[in-house]
Each structure stands twice: as structure tokens, then as C-alpha cells.
Amino acid sequence: MTVRKVLLFGASGYLGREVAAALASHPGGAAVVRVGRSAPPGPGWARHDLVTGGHGELVDLLTTTAPDVVVNCVGLLDGTLAELVAANVTATARLLDAIPVAAPAARLVVLGSAAEYGVVPEGLAVTEDMPANPVAAYGVTKLAGTALVRAAVAAGEVDAVVLRVFNPIGAGLPDGTVLGRAASAVRSALTAPGREVRLGPLGAYRDFVDVRDVAEAVAKAALSAPRPDPVLNVGSGVAVPVREAVGLLAEAAGFTGRIVESDPVPSRSGSVDWIAADLTRARLSLDWSPRRDLRTSVHDLWAAAV
Template identity: 90%
Template sequence: MTVRKVLLFGASGYLGREVAAALTSHPGGAAVVRVGRSAPDAAGWVRHDLVTGGPDELADLLTTTSPDVVVNCAGRLDGTLAELVAANVTATARLLDVLPVAAPAARLVVLGSAAEYGVVPEGVAVTEDMPANPVAAYGITKLAGTALVRAAVGAGRLDAVVLRVFNPIGAGLPDGTVLGRAASAVRSALGVPGREIRLGPLGAYRDFVDVRDVADAVAKAALSAVRPDPVLNVGSGVAVPVREAVGLLAEAAGFTGRIVESDPVPARSGAVGWIAADLTRARLSLDWSPRRDLRASVRDLWSSAG
């Protein structure tokens, strides 16, 4: 079996690290060239920034590495409008501009987001064909990137797929997410008398998916011999109250203090009260389903944060 070469952008990030591990352990394996803005001076790593690097530099990288697959795990959750557009739209556009010329046979895998859907009917798992009406700049920019990929695939310019990732959790979760903030707050509060943490409202329902399951889906999309559908949901398929997930985190940490829901509603997703992924298409297109449960994912999150 021929080992496929994968060029992985954002390889040093939270998702990128797990994706690299999933690719290298996939049956048949993959030769992964890791790309990052601050890549180490080590074999198998290349330094490149999709936001600040020019198209000629990107074309040279693609021509030199000659990848079978390009995976983009880079992006931004927060920042100014200009920063979000640059990281989530312009970076994708640069790949779509350069790939058909520099590596026309390569498959492109891009990470989208559940935030693209916006407010959805409560109790109805969202399918990839449901209307997308994001409520904040992050979701708007992720949807714009997805739309560009859809258009390129529809025009026959390249083989590409967007994986709409719901709420990935696990070891190394950054503070920019609700459970990442909760873990950081619990860690600080454990050494303080009269322990108490303050978070935003926790009544919303979210679809939490283990980061390793996300990485497995990326590896399957990257290395599948069959061309995947252009947009696929990657989640657990279950909506869980955020309050319940935070409770599991407190349990894992041995935190018995008060959890006060007094901080402002997060702008990125505060208007969305309920969301869960319909995974039918991912199962059919990738033969993928999530394998880890929420409690185990939360334990892993605390093991790394605590």
C-alpha cells in the first residue's frame, strides 16, 4: 500500500496535534509534513503562515512537498473582525487559489464549525443541508470559508471537504472555550479559601465531541479512497447541558465550591440555546462515528489542565 503524504497546517495547535497523531496511526499510515507559524527546527516540520505568507511562498511549499492531501487545522476563535476574516476566510481562499495549480491532484480538508448554523430548532439534530445563519463574526467567517470550498468543489476545481466540528473537548483544550475557561477557573480556585468560580450562563445545550474522535474523522476524510461529501458534521450527535459538562469537570477535579453563573453571555454563541449534529452523512461518507464518551473526555481535559 502506498503511504500518502499529508501537508498539515496548524500542526502545533490543539486540534492539529491530535490530527497528526491520528494520521500517523491510521491503517496504512501517512507521511505527515507538519506546518506551523512557529514550527520547531526539526525534521518533518515546515514554517509557514497562511495569513501572512504570500501565494508564491505557498505555491513553493506545495510544489516542494508534493502532497496527496492538504489539511488545514489553523484558524481563530476570537479576535478582531479583520483577524477572524484573515484566519478563517483568507487562509482558506489562498489554499483554494494555489492548490489547483501547484498540487491539482491533492485533496483539501478544511475544519469548519457548528457555529456556522446559528440558532436551530430545539430538539432537531442539524443536517448539513439545513439553513446556516451564524449569529456572530466567528461563525460568519467559518461559513464564508465553507462557502468558498463548496463553490470550488461544485466548479470541479479540486477535491475538497469541510468538516463542521461541533464542540471539541479533551486534553489541552484552550481557555477560549467554555470548558477551557471552567478548567482554568477551577484550577485557580482549588487553592483559595471559600472556593468559588464565576462563569457565564450554563443553561445552553451543546454537542461535545472528543478531540480524538475529531482527529479520527479528519484522518478518514484525508485518506479515504472515496471522495467524501463536500460538507460533513463531526460531533457526538447528543445535546448536553453545559451545566452538566461543567459539573463533570468539577467532579473530576474534586471541586466542591460554588459555581456562579454571573459572567456575560459569550458573544460567539450565546444566542444559540440548543444544538446537536446529525451524523448520518459522516457515517455514510466516512464510515465514522464518535467512540469516546463525555465523562472520559472531561477527565482527559482535567488531567491536562489540573
Template identity: 65%
Template sequence: MTVLLFGASGYLGRAADEALRGRDARVVRVSRTAVHDDSWVRHDLVRGGIDELAELLWAVRPSVVVNCTGLLDGTTADLVAANVTPTAALVDAIARTVPSARLVALGSAAEYGRVPHGLRVAEDAVPDPVSAYGITKLASTLLVRDAVTAGRLDGVVLRIFNPIGADLPAGTVLGRAAQAMRVALRQGDDITLGPLDAYRDFVDVTDVADAIADAALATVAPEPVLNVGSGRAVAVRDVVAMLASAAGFRGRVIESGPAPSRSNAVTWIAADTTRAQRSLGWAPHQDLTTSVRAVWQHA
């Protein structure tokens, strides 16, 4: 089993690489930056042309293509280029060059937008994203789903909720909090974050990686869109308090910073993971306390 892994140097890509290799898959890692050794290939899904991508697919002849690239923040044009264009290129190039290969793409809980408080959202909910990020992730999902429905592609989109754990990037609320706490512990300061009253579904990055590996290596084609979350919504304020406890941070957390534009209108989100359990046999295993400790230990 050969897996062509785009975004292998990123947060989710590194975890997926480890999970796939742990199941004896041959992983050809793709990055747009430096090539580390013979198991890496340099390619930029945003700037590279369709012919160049087709040549790469033809050379590797993968059984599975996993795309872990993407952009959380930026201009609308940047988000379209990073989140939609690569998916369109992969759908066309795979259908043209290696039509038997499966595409595993990563979606986002942001595709759902506002959902009823207290309920877990399932894949058949009508998506209504409230930010350019969510809109571009939904567009990517629809491209894959429509290609699957038309019989052009063996593909699945994993809608990832809020991944946390070791090496969490600073672009997320817990990543920012961990970074701020490290500075504050040295300088004796309080920290300032945005509003923390929303409820989010936090899922460990190793559980996300297992879901990616499950989807990539499944012998039967999975359902085309699957939620990957813990199934539990937790107040962000409580999770930041858990992080402060793990860090030994006793200063104040001041919530006067700007809210993130991609999610500030969503006050509650939790995943219904029934389909992922049915289609992949996947379920999350890591508890939230362990995940939060890993955020701090590897910040």
C-alpha cells in the same frame, strides 16, 4: 501518502497529527512559529503570499492538505484574516500547483446559528450564523464547496461541533472552567463563569482527529460538507458539574460572567452525523465522562 498539515502545533492539529501518523501517513507539519525538527516547516497562512504557499506545495507535493488553523475570538478583521483568507489561498494554490491533492478544511457548528430546540441539525439546513466567527467559518466553507462543485478541487469541510478532551484550550467554556477550578482549589474560592443554560454537542478531540484522518485518507472523495459531533446535546451546566466532580471542586459555580459573543444567541445545537457515517464510515466512540475527565487531567 503525504499529508501537509497546517496548524500542526494547535489543539486540533496535534490530535490530527497523531491520528494520521497512527495510520502510517507521512505528515509534514506546518507551523507559523518555531520549527522543531526536519518534519516541520515554517509558514504563516495569514501573512504569507500565494507564491510562497505555491512553492511550499510544489516542494512537498502532498496527496492531502489539512488545514487546522483558525481563530475563535478577535476583531472582525482578525477573524476574516484567520478563517477566510487561508482557505482562499489554499483553494487557489492547490488548484494551481497540486490539483490532484485533497483539501480537508475545518468548519464549525457556529455556521448554523439558531436551530430548532430538540432537533439534530443536518448539513442541508440553511446556515444562518449569529456571530462574526460563524460568518467567517461559513465563508470558508462556501469557498471550498463552490470549488468542489466547479470541479476545481477535491475537498471536504468537516463541521466540528464542540471538541473537548486533553489539552483543551482556555478559550472554550470547559477550558475556562478547568483553569478557574485549578486556581480555586488552591485558594479556596468559588468560580465565576458565563451563563451555562445552553445545550451543546460535545465531541472528543480524538474522535475529531479520527474524522480528519478518515477524510484525508478516504479512497473516494467524501461529500463536500460533513458534520462531526456526538449527535447528542447536553446542558453546559451539567458538563461543568461533571468537570467539578472530576476535579474534586466543591465550591460554587456563579453564572454572572459575560456570555461568549460567538455563541450566546444559540441555546441548542446537536449534530446529525448520518452523512459522515455514510461518506467516511465515521462515528464517535468516546463517552462524555471520559472526555471530561481528560479535560481535567490534562488541563
């Protein structure tokens, strides 16, 4: 069996670390070259910054490594408009420019976001064909990256797929996410008896998916022989009240104090009251379904946090 070479950008990030592990253990076999802004010396790593690096440097990297697959895990949740555009749009655009020149046969896998959908009808799992109307800059920039990939695929310039990831949770979850903030707040509260945990409103429903399940979907999209659909949802398929997920986190931590919902509503998705993924296409295109339930994911998140 031929081992496929994968060039993984953003390999040291929250999602990138899990994707690297899933690729390395995939039954089909993969030789992973991890790429980051900083990289340790030695084989298996390369240094490049998709945000600031030049076109020529990227072409040289692609030519030298000759990958069968390129995976882009570079992205930014929060920041200025310019920072979000650079990380979520320009980084993908650079790959779309360079791959046809230096690795025209390589498949490109890009991580999109459920934030691209914006407000959706409550109770109706969103399909990839539903209108995308993001409510904040993060979702707008992720949608712009997806639109560039769609256009390149339609023009026959690249073999590519965007995985629209819903709310990934797991070890190393950043504080920019609701459960990441909750984990940090609970950890601090446990050191001071009687301290409350203060968060924003927790009444919205979200689709939480284990980061390891996300990584397995990326590995399947990268290494599956048939060309997948250009956009695929990756979630759990279930909408859960954020309050329930935070309650599971408190249970895992043994925290019995008060959780007060007094902080401001997050601007990134505060107006989205309900969302869940329709996973039909991911099942058909990738033969993929999530394997871990929310309780397992939350307990593993807490175990890693402490």
C-alpha cells in the same frame, strides 16, 4: 501499500496536534509534514503562515512537498473582525488558489464549525443541508470559508471537504471555550479554599465531542479513497446541558465549592440555546462515529490540565 503524504497546516495548535497523531497512526499509513508559523529544524516540519504568507511561497511549499492531502487546522475563535477574516477565510482562500496550481490532485480537508448554523430548532439534530445563519463574526467567517470550498468543489477546481466540528473538548482546550474557561477557573479555585467559580450562564445545550474523535474523522476524510461529501458534521450527536459538562469537570477535579453563573453571555454563541449534530452523512461517507463519551472526555481534559 502506498503511504500518502499529508501537509498539515496549524500542526502545533489545539486541534492540529491531535490531527497529526491520528494521521500518523492511521492504518492506511500517512507521512505527515507539519506546517506552522514557527517550526523546529529538521525533517517532518515546514514553516509557513497561511495568514500572512504570499501566494508564491505557498505554491513553492506545495510543489516541494508534493502532498496527496492538505489539511487546514488554522483558525481563530476570537479577535477583531479583520483577524477572524484572515484566519478563517483568507487562509482557506489561499489554499484554494494554490492547490490547483501546485498540487491539483491533492485532497483538501478544512475544519468548519457548528457556529455556522446559528440558531436551530430545539430537539432537531442539524443536517448539513439545513439553513446556515450564524449569529456572530466567528460563525460568519467560518461559513464564508465553507462557502468558498463548496464553490471550488462545484466548479471542479479541487477535491475538498469541510468538517463542521461541533464543540471539541480535550487536552489543551483553550480558555476561549466554555469548558476551557471552567477548567482554568476550577484550577484557580482549588488553590484558595472557599473561592467560588464564576462563569456565564450554563443552561444552553451543546454537542461536545472528544478532540481525539475529531482527529480520527479528519484522518478518515484525508485518507479515505472515495471522495466524501463536501460538508460533513463531526460531533457526538447528543445535546448536553453545559451545566452538566461543567459538573463533570468539577467532579473530576474534586471541586465541591459554588459555581456561580454571573458572567456575561458569550457573544459568539450566546443566543444559541440548543444544538446537536446529525451524523448520518459522516457515518456513510467516512465510516466514522465518535468513540468516547462525555465523562471520559472531561476527565481526560482535567487530567491534562493539571
